[in-house]
């Protein structure tokens with residue numbers, strides 16, 4: 001939708017957004033991936049009065065079922081119990097569960113060692129919601145669900161809209177965007193700019209926000225595999241000398257038992273695995289993974305993702321917040337990236353809503369005077385999130401090297417760690433609650 005369209009729109013949100021001939025909104029979110037779309041839904045849920053505009057570079061097809069956004073590719077996402085609660089609050093869980101496979105048990109094993117550990121929804125009740133430790137949903141199914149839910153809100157989704165530059169102002173931010181290369185530049189003024197444009201964010205660079213990075217020199221190879229028998233809701237984490245791998249339960253399709261594979265390896269191994277014919281790849285996978293999920297029958301096309309840890313050095317400024325991969329991009333081994341982002345988005349939306357509700361109680365009808373971009377408010381959000389972020393980022397950064405090392409001392413340590421998880425109830429429940437996003 002162009003700026004003119006926004007301004008023409010009679011009686012709707014856009015009309016209220018026009019001040020002095022420029023489009024004005026309360027919150028502009030740049031990037032409509034998993035982070036941006038989720039935040040838009042949470043803002044609209046917690047604060048209906050807020051004018052929210054979501055700008056996404058890629059166009060949205062007529063039917064949201066065929067979304068071509070990077071977030072909603074062939075990966076699957078393990079959604080922790082804490083995130084299920086957030087989706088429940090949004091009223092989305094009943095739709096999500098149709099496409100998701102519940103995780104009832106997580107089984108951790110270390111290749112070459114017999115000792116393993118497991119978390120079980122029936123035993124580790126404190127880490128589960130509705131008898132599940134979490135659920136797995138294919139990103140290609142999650143995207144359309146989020147966008148269909150957005151259609152039921154007053155969020156203004158503007159796509160295709162590529163934001164090319166941003167200027168921070170005393171009142172918030174001014175964005176320049178185009179619907180396509182060569183099209184006229186449009187302007188949007190906002191009280192709060194939320195950058196959700198993914199890892200290696202050009203907008204953050206433009207704003208002078210640096211990142212701390214650790215290159216893992218590893219890749220995640222992702223595909224869907226067909227299994228001979230039912231996975232019974234078990235998610236497998238297996239640590240090998242080349243890196244961790246995960247096999248996550250997926251719902252059956254056309255009678256086929258399926259699971260999502262995430263296999264981390266170095267660049268050389270990635271090339272080798274990607275060049276194998278399917279039957280050989282499956283044979284090799286079976287050999288490395290073992291038989292704990294039964295016979296692996298087939299594998300789909302492999303997609304590779306380079307892995308690094310990237311954490312923005314600032315996540316809030318006056319009029320500005322960062323969410324999703326541009327704030328923190330994690331190793332996917334423990335399936336924490338989106339779950340951490342969803343918790344960030346939930347707290348950000350609630351913090352803004354609290355400020356707005358206070359204003360309403362003081363008889364102001366909109367988000368008028370105190371802006372969602374106020375520094376105090378954004379710093380309060382950041383203080384709230386720091387602890388969880390540090391724990392989760394530390395956890396996903398330290399586990400992979402520990403578990404892929406051939407060093408004997410580290411090997412003894414991780415076996416002791418697995419033993420501790422098996423035998424010490426408080427350690428086990430603390431670990432489970434953190435992994436499930438229910439620790440806070």
Ligand SMILES: Cc1cc2nc3c(=O)[nH]c(=O)nc-3n(C[C@H](O)[C@H](O)[C@H](O)COP(=O)(O)OP(=O)(O)OC[C@H]3O[C@@H](n4cnc5c(N)ncnc54)[C@H](O)[C@@H]3O)c2cc1C
Nearest residue numbers: 031033034035057071078163197198324325335337338339
């Ligand atoms: C292999 C792998 C497996 C994973 N598995 C899990 C898991 O099981 N559980 C879990 O919790 N997390 C998992 N994650 C993490 C999860 O995928 C990320 O948290 C999620 O993708 C965050 O997406 P995002 O919206 O921040 O970024 P992106 O998906 O990159 O979205 C950014 C969006 O911004 C748009 N954009 C960019 N620039 C502009 C611009 N200038 N103007 C307008 N729009 C713009 C892009 O088009 C895109 O749609 C995994 C990650 C990987 C790599």
